[in-house]
Amino acid sequence: MPSHTKHSSGSGKPKLWTPAFILIVGVAFCCFIVGQGLNSGTSVYINRLGGTATYAGLLAAVFSVAAAFARVLCGPIIDQKGRAIVMVIGSGLFAGGIIVPIFTNDTAAFVACRFFQGVGFSAVTTAAATAAADVLPFSRLGEGIGYYGLGQALAMSVGPALALLLVSTDPPENLFIGLAAMSIVMFVLALLCRYERNPQKLPDTSVYRMRCEAHDRGEDAEAEPEQRGLRRVFEPSALPGALPMIVLSPAFGFGIFFIGLYGTTLGIGNPGLFFSVSALSMIAVRLKSNAFMDRVAPFKVLAAAVACGIIAYLLLLAAGDVAALYYLAGIFYGACLGASMPICQSVAVKNTPAERWGAANALYLLATDVGVGIASIAWGAINDLFGFTTTICCVIACIALSLVVAWFSFPPDAKRKR
Template sequence: MQKLKRDKLWTSDFILVILTNFTMALSMYLLIVTMANYATDTFGSSTSMAGLASSIFILGAVFSRLWAGKAIERIGSKKMLMYGIVFSIISISLYFVANNIYFFLLVRVLHGIGMGISTTGAGTIVAQIIPRTRSGEGISYYSMGMVLTTAIGPLIGIFLMENVSYLSLFIFSIIAGIVSLFVAIPLKAPKMEVPEAEEVPVEARKRFRLSNYLEANALPIAFVTLIVSVAYSGILSFITSFSEEVDLVKAGSFYFLVYAITIIISRPFTGKLMDRRGANMVTYPALILFAIGMFLLSQSTTAFLLLLAAGINGLGYGNFQSIAQALAIKLTPNHRLGLANSTYFIFLDIGLGLGPFVFGFVVPYVGFKGLYLILTGVVVIGLVAYHFLYGSKERQLLHRPQ
């Protein structure tokens, strides 16, 4: 009976942190897909400035994660989550008064800071309350909330933008933020206990040490995540333009819906498989599928092929993402889970933010089909990196003392 209690996953706190994460992410994703249009229509911004208005959000998230990962041991994961949500709500309210593009860009950075802090807190809480024996399954369920928002958020955002007004976007976003705050209030997070042998003197904390900002145990899988997320950013940023180029606009509008459905169906199984058989049993097939899906995308000339690529990429990248986060947690001591989460998300954000910037220079020379063919090779590089950084030594890494 004691084992059953220890391995219980679906607690009230687990459900609350999933709902908190979902509503927070919803307030973010409905703006990401609409802010470039808003900047162009409201401020008359150039295409490059409008693109910056959408992606500069990630800059704020990256810098805030560096601070949050370091400070979470001292502040606590629940307080970190609440501070982040409140900061996000205040930032969203500033959209209503942003009257020029530069003030608007500042607000986007501030919103990114709030989201970076809150998601670090939420990710650390979920890592604390998930049993280690069910980390793959737990992270799979937890991150499904984020996956749903990548499908639902853009649909809501585009609908409001086209049928209501830009103002309604900010109203919906701030309501979602307030809902997440109230959902998070009853959430209970375990206290972060630092072993006496691991305590760092105050003087040492004030000096710059890389270990104060990044978790070494999570770095290998975080680096693989950076490579693979660079490839995925090509889909996130250019699938709409690509579908227009190949005259598949209607099919392209369903891309992320099909992508999300395949993840929702597969993740409960892949998470359990990781817990029982190890990450390699999921990650190798996932990255191979992602490479196949990216290649099919580069060759898409029909709606069937485009949506088939969406489903395969959901099975591939969608499952890799949750397994990578679960590994970052599984390989890290309990008292450094905050740093492990922030390390993983920093590298993920860098990949998602760096990719579109670089690809903007590549597309004019190779086109979107050529880009996706190149990104097929990037996924293969990620597969090779995974093998050497983790896959070939999984047994030793998972059974070493922490």
């Protein structure tokens, strides 16, 4: 996209923290807090009501399937109808799916609510990721996506902690009251994201404004034929960033589903502290992202992230009952997550025409969903058969393999010095 890199508003760096970008980061922050809170708190809520682990697992599967289903639909809708409308409708569905359980715990209603929660979560996160790319200056896209990801980083510690606090109170429905309040805030912020109607209010370096100005001058690129089949839903140009994430995200899946259990098995007093440490590490990496995201070749950034991931899991293998090593692993785990996800996403987006960024983000996020979803099944089975040591060795193999996949999938300019 050479036209994006030529546009400049003058000396110095183009502006990053615009009102539109702040709103979008706010939407993402609320969405991930609520989503992580639901994933952590629902099983405890079911347990408090006397439900079974099998039922809780079914509800988790419903959420995951709904989220994947929505990814398939959201990409082309975002590209054709706009980002804001998908964010608003998704926020409404998400909020509705959280409000209903306050008044009823009927099994069928609860399953339906988990479905709407998954659809809403997927719609908001896909649209918000695309909107963030819209309003960011192209020359600082990697850095901006890193900041956007702070919502995810904070959610990994704040969301579960908030949910577990709420669900432990009486009545346990306070879980949904608290998360519903935050989802309403998310809905209001989504309503305020109106940059598509007023692109002239964006900095002149933003990709969306440049596209609109080019359209007004009649300088649009030659129209491409209408996409059909899977090409309409997903953008193949995003595969260079999505393929490594399919292989790498199972390592994060192990972290989400099993690291806490592994810590408990080792006899670590407070295994949940791993996630707080990793969240702080992610935040630190993303706050420093301006030093490397758009200045260092993406492959080199990913290589450093992969090295951190391997170190993290080697430390977990060596931890035994030494809590310090277990928590130290969280620092490297957070650094891996904090650098790898935004760099792969920026490769996916930069390799894709701007008018197809919705489909590109849908493909990238689906790749992450698939990797995490497969991991939740595969790691459990391997662990039951062979134990945690074998499982962690398999996780390390996945992390290393992701770098090999990136070497073959990343475009040449993502592997060269900058």
